[in-house]
Amino acid sequence: MTAQPIAVDGRRLWNSLMELAEIGGYRDPRTGLRGVNRLALTDADAAGRRLVLGWLREAGLSVRIDPMGNIIARRQGADPTAAPVVTGSHLDSVATAGAFDGCLGVLGGLEVVRTFNERRISTRRPIEVVIFTEEEGVRFGTDMLGSAVAAGRIAVQDAHDLIDRDGCSVGAELRRTGFAGDGPARFEPPHAYVECHIEQGPVLARAGLTVGVVTGVQGISWQEITIHGRAAHAGTTPTELRADAGIAAARIVLRLRELVDSGRFGALRATVGHLAVHPDLTNIVPARAELTVDLRNPDDEQMARAEADLAGYLSELEDGSGITLSTRRMARTSYVPFDAGIQQAIATAADDHGLTHLSLLSGAGHDAQELASICPTAMIFVRGEYDGISHNPREYSTPEACARGIDVLATTLVRLADE
Ligand code: GLV
Ligand code: MN
Ligand code: MN
Secondary structure, eight states: OOOOOOOOHHHHHHHHHHHHHHHTTTEEETTTEEEEOOOOSSSSHHHHHHHHHHHHHHHTTTEEETTTEEEEEHHHOOOOTTTEEEEEEEOOTTTTTSTTTHHHHHHHHHHHHHHHTTTTTSSSSSSEEEEESSOTTTTTTTTHHHHHHHHTSSSSHHHHHHHHTOOBBBHHHHHHHHHHHHHHOOOOOOOOOEEEOOOOHHHHHHHHHHHEEEEOOOOOEEEEEEEOBBOOETSSSSSSGOOOHHHHHHHHHHHHHHHHTTTTTTTEEEEEEOEEEOOTTTEEEEEEEEEEEEEEEEEEEHHHHHHHHHHHHHHHHHHSSSSSSEEEEEEOOOOEEEEEHHHHHHHHHHHHHTOOOOEEEEEEEOOHHHHHHHEEEEEEEEEEGGOOOOTTOOOOOHHHHHHHHHHHHHHHHHHHHTT
């Protein structure tokens, strides 16, 4: 028999979100808004993890921490040998975040468990709530790091060896913060994975809807480009004698925008979010420039063509200009389609809660795209406000929208856990 729809305690969920947002919280000087800064494996991230770990234990879950610092909290099922139904997300944030990205999925999983405990709901399969490490990728350079190791795409040692801009490694920071766990780094395939996340875009709000069913995640290509020129005096060096790394960097930024505007690469998006020149002084021609390129595309073939076009342009820039360039791959994922059956289960749960919904592709990367390679997976999106702005203190979803998304999560999980 199909389980009845389950409504969670929206106020308790909201209070948990707001309490967690105080950890790493800061006041944005420009807007006066309260933001969140919990870069992966910093003291703030560790404090956030400890707070939520305490809540997971209070809810009666047994917790294990794996070698990537992923936290796996299990609510036992009537059949403990059955593959679990897993939910979760991440608590690490970009340096200028709001309270919802990732946190809604983790605290939503916790709220589901609290609700099941209160109502004495038991399931055949175990249910696991997972906190994945370094989803954002902004500290150590590779996004979805913890989930990529759990799914077997990245080797644990390679992940441990990644370093941040100060030379601190993932492995050392896991040990320093007390989250270097043990046991297998790869997950046994779960029965299913379902993640709830704020949409981070405008689609649901424009459609006047509260929740969405996510069909998949578009491809992501990240690389770092370093340009080597020649430092020189700004006042005395004739223009024709310069090898200005800053000019080459500016050309790359504009070229990327031209690629997007040309329409030749489908729905390509391109962003240079990091750009630094050295020695970074007013009266010195930049000797070196560093920038990151973030490309997104739902079509793998168009993505490969855009990458090839950029590579060709980089060679052209080098030719006879006195500058040299090197590139470093940071992250690369293809388009990931989600499981049709899990999408249907989410849509049915939304219907049963009386919520109209639509299906949409995710523009952002998520841990779910990694889990999709080892088990049937899909996601629930919750509507964001202010055009869905995210990675920004203005990121906001209403208490009502968060609660409705987690209602859908609860109903989907209870049904999958009884299969
Ligand atoms: C994750 O937040 C991303 O950059 O898509
Ligand atoms: Mn996220
Ligand atoms: Mn994010």
